[in-house]
Structure formats: C-alpha cells, structure tokens
Amino acid sequence: MSVYDVAVIGAGAAGSATAFHLANAGHRVSVLEAVEGPRIKPCGGGMASSVQQWFPFDLSPAVDDVIRQVDFSWCLNDPVIAELPGEAPFWIVRRERLDGLLLEKAQEAGATLQCPFLVQDIDRDDGQWTIRSACGNTLKSKAVVIADGSASPWSGQFGLGPRDLHLASTLSVRLDGLGTLHPGVARFEFGLVHHGFAWAFPLNGGINVGVGTFIGRNPMDAETVLNALLPDLGFPADAGLRQQAALRVWNGHSPLHGNGMVAVGDAASLCDPFLAEGLRPALMSGCEAATCLDRWLRNDVPSLADYTTVMRHRWGDSMAWGRRIAQVFYRFPGVGYQLGIKRPTAPRRIAQILSGEMGYGDIAQRVIRRLLLQRG
Numbered sequence: 107m108s109v110y111d112v113a114v115i116g117a118g119a120a121g122s123a124t125a126f127h128l129a130n131a132g133h134r135v136s137v138l139e140a141v142e143g144p145r146i147k148p149c150g151g152g153m154a155s156s157v158q159q160w161f162p163f164d165l166s167p168a169v170d171d172v173i174r175q176v177d178f179s180w181c182l183n184d185p186v187i188a189e190l191p192g193e194a195p196f197w198i199v200r201r202e203r204l205d206g207l208l209l210e211k212a213q214e215a216g217a218t219l220q221c222p223f224l225v226q227d228i229d230r231d232d233g234q235w236t237i238r239s240a241c242g243n244t245l246k247s248k249a250v251v252i253a254d255g256s257a258s259p260w261s262g263q264f265g266l267g268p269r270d271l272h273l274a275s276t277l278s279v280r281l282d283g284l285g286t287l288h289p290g291v292a293r294f295e296f297g298l299v300h301h302g303f304a305w306a307f308p309l310n311g312g313i314n315v316g317v318g319t320f321i322g323r324n325p326m327d328a329e330t331v332l333n334a335l336l337p338d339l340g341f342p343a344d345a346g347l348r349q350q351a352a353l354r355v356w357n358g359h360s361p362l363h364g365n366g367m368v369a370v371g372d373a374a375s376l377c378d379p380f381l382a383e384g385l386r387p388a389l390m391s392g393c394e395a396a397t398c399l400d401r402w403l404r405n406d407v408p409s410l411a412d413y414t415t416v417m418r419h420r421w422g423d424s425m426a427w428g429r430r431i432a433q434v435f436y437r438f439p440g441v442g443y444q445l446g447i448k449r450p451t452a453p454r455r456i457a458q459i460l461s462g463e464m465g466y467g468d469i470a471q472r473v474i475r476r477l478l479l480q481r482g
C-alpha cells in the first residue's frame with residue numbers, strides 16, 4: 107500500500123485549504139470526505155475579503171454579494187444603519203461553492219479525493235498513520251490533518267483543541283428570494299435571541315438566516331425567534347430549509363498539534379465565540395498548518411509545535427478577548443446594544459475585527475469596562 111505524505115480528514119473549508127497548500131508545495135495529499143457532492147451547510151457565508159491574500163487563485167466565483175451596509179435592530183425596532191468602510195469589504199459566499207472551489211483547486215494541484223470515506227479509526231504505528239473507513243478501506247500517511255468540523259471525535263481523542271468544548275447552539279435557514287432584504291445589506295438582530303443574536307445575509311437570489319446563542323446551557327427557542335424574524339424579512343414563518351448545528355467556538359488556548367498531526371477549523375474549536383466567524387480561522391489555520399507540515403515533512407523542523415504557536419499569536423490571543431466580551435455582552439445584551447452597537451464607531455470596529463485589521467484585544471478593555479459600569 108502506498109503511503110501518502112498527508113491525509114486530510116474532511117473536505118470543508120479548512121481541510122480543502124490545507125490540502126491545496128500542501129499539494130501545491132509538492133506533497134502527496136489525500137482528502138477523505140464522508141459525504142458525496144455539494145450540499146447546503148449551516149453557514150451564513152459572511153467572510154472578509156481579506157482571506158483572498160492566502161490564495162493564489164481567485165475566490166470570487168464563490169462570492170454571491172459584497173456587503174456595503176449593515177442594519178442592526180433590537181427586537182425588530184430601534185434600528186441602526188451603518189455604512190461599511192470601503193477598504194474592508196465583507197463578502198457573502200455560497201458555502202457549497204466555496205468548499206467546492208477549494209477542493210477543486212486542491213485536486214488541480216495534485217491532491218486526490220476519496221469520497222465517500224467516513225473515517226472510523228485512526229492509529230499510529232511505526233511513525234505512520236493508518237486510517238480506516240466505515241466500509242473497511244484503509245489509507246496510510248506520514249501526517250494527518252483533522253478537519254472534520256464541530257462534531258470531530260478525533261481532536262479530543264488525540265488531545266488537540268480545548269479540553270472543555272464550548273458549543274454555540276445554532277439554527278440556519280436557507281430561503282429563496284430576498285424578501286425585504288436588499289442586495290449589499292446584511293442584517294443583525296439583537297434582543298429577540300436570548301444570549302445571542304440573529305443574522306440575515308443576502309445571496310444572489312436568496313438569503314441565509316441564522317440564529318445563535320453563545321452562552322448558557324439552555325436550549326435555544328429558535329422557532330419563536332423565526333416566527334417573529336422571518337415575517338419581518340418578508341417570508342412566511344415556516345419558510346426555508348432549516349438545519350440545526352452545535353458549533354464549537356474558541357474556548358481557551360490549547361495545543362493544536364500532536365506527533366504528525368494537526369487540527370484545523372472547527373475541529374480545532376477556532377470559531378469566534380462572539381460573532382461566530384469561523385470561515386476566516388478555518389482558512390487561516392489551513393494555510394498555517396500547511397506551512398508547518400511542509401517544513402516538518404522536509405525535516406526542517408522536528409515538530410509541528412510552530413503551528414500551535416502561530417495560531418495562538420495570530421488568532422487565539424484575539425479570541426481570548428472575544429470570549430470575555432461575549433460573556434459580558436450576551437449577559438447584558440440591552441446594555442451592549444445601547445452602548446456598543448449604537449456607538450457611531452461600532453460598525454467600523456466590527457468590520458476591522460472581521461477583516462483582521464484589528465483584534466478584540468484592541469477594544470476589549472474599553473468595551474467590557476463600559477458594559478460593566480453601565481450595568482452597575
């Protein structure tokens with residue numbers, strides 16, 4: 107049996123980005139994906155255009171809209187309308203097309219795809235990994251990339267990512283037609299959702315609506331939220347394709363590498379715990395993991411520890427503050443809306459954070475102090 111340099115488990119945004127960069131660097135890569143064909147994933151598709159810098163090919167075929175204006179509301183009232191600064195455009199991608207594009211580029215660069223391949227067992231012996239599928243197929247590799255998303259059993263099993271998982275509870279709806287939403291306009295609703303928020307992002311001929319709660323353990327009553335939100339957006343309350351998902355969000359600094367193994371994207375719990383931004387860290391971690399694996403496979407470095415270090419510096423340090431902001435904001439969202447979202451500088455700050463121009467650390471202490479003082 108031939109031995110691959112790298113087996114990538116999961117062909118989502120994180121896995122396919124990793125596979126592209128590794129194959130492009132000349133490594134033998136096999137991507138193992140459980141589910142065949144494009145499918146609608148529970149994802150709003152909001153993504154800063156700054157991610158383009160990490161790819162030598164054009165991502166625009168996956169882009170359905172460019173956001174220029176953000177409308178905020180509190181219980182469907184008290185609107186705040188904000189123009190986004192031109193220098194930090196925010197894209198809405200169709201997830202199925204983004205994942206397909208990244209995978210196609212990885213295959214063009216030389217990666218092979220095995221699908222359906224539902225990974226059921228991963229073993230290390232004699233410095234090599236053996237990966238088995240539910241159907242009894244086997245593959246051997248020098249390194250493994252864990253990229254199987256929020257439900258990954260492997261990151262925990264191999265001690266990658268936070269020991270205590272923090273799960274945001276989400277419901278997403280894909281709708282045909284724009285309803286009352288306009289192209290180029292994203293909508294965020296606070297107040298209707300206990301401990302979280304709802305969003306509506308325009309696609310070309312449709313919209314993605316999502317509801318998420320970010321703190322607390324009580325199950326979210328998303329249907330009640332949708333009963334109010336969907337008619338406000340111009341749709342019947344029961345419209346659209348609905349998908350529930352438990353989303354792993356960042357929950358503390360933790361190792362993201364092991365011996366010949368790394369975790370990327372949701373499997374590594376990288377998603378922003380305040381705004382649920384998961385695509386940028388998925389793509390960033392894919393690129394950084396590939397850079398580190400490339401050096402390790404060439405014997406330039408003895409371990410994959412640099413990957414954990416770089417992700418902590420580039421992402422985790424900001425998320426540590428994002429987590430603190432989420433804990434205060436979602437406990438006192440009314441105060442947060444009045445003192446945070448309604449500030450004239452807020453939309454620009456949010457855009458700068460989502461584009462990577464700023465980290466939460468740059469604003470956190472002021473934001474938290476303001477929220478706590480006002481509450482007192």
Ligand SMILES: Cc1cc2nc3c(=O)[nH]c(=O)nc-3n(C[C@H](O)[C@H](O)[C@H](O)COP(=O)(O)OP(=O)(O)OC[C@H]3O[C@@H](n4cnc5c(N)ncnc54)[C@H](O)[C@@H]3O)c2cc1C
Pocket residue numbers: 115116117118119120121138139140141147148149150151152153223224225226253254255256276277278316317351352353370371372373377382383384385386388
């Ligand atoms: C409702 C909702 C809305 C969101 N909106 C946004 C947004 O607007 N912007 C944003 O940036 N982020 C958003 N996110 C977060 C974002 O969707 C995730 O962070 C992103 O999907 C992470 O990509 P990934 O590649 O890590 O995981 P995934 O996209 O989940 O990919 C994992 C892949 O692994 C495969 N797989 C799983 N198990 C196995 C196995 N055993 N063997 C083989 N393959 C396997 C799966 O089939 C899947 O294709 C949202 C999330 C939710 C739930």
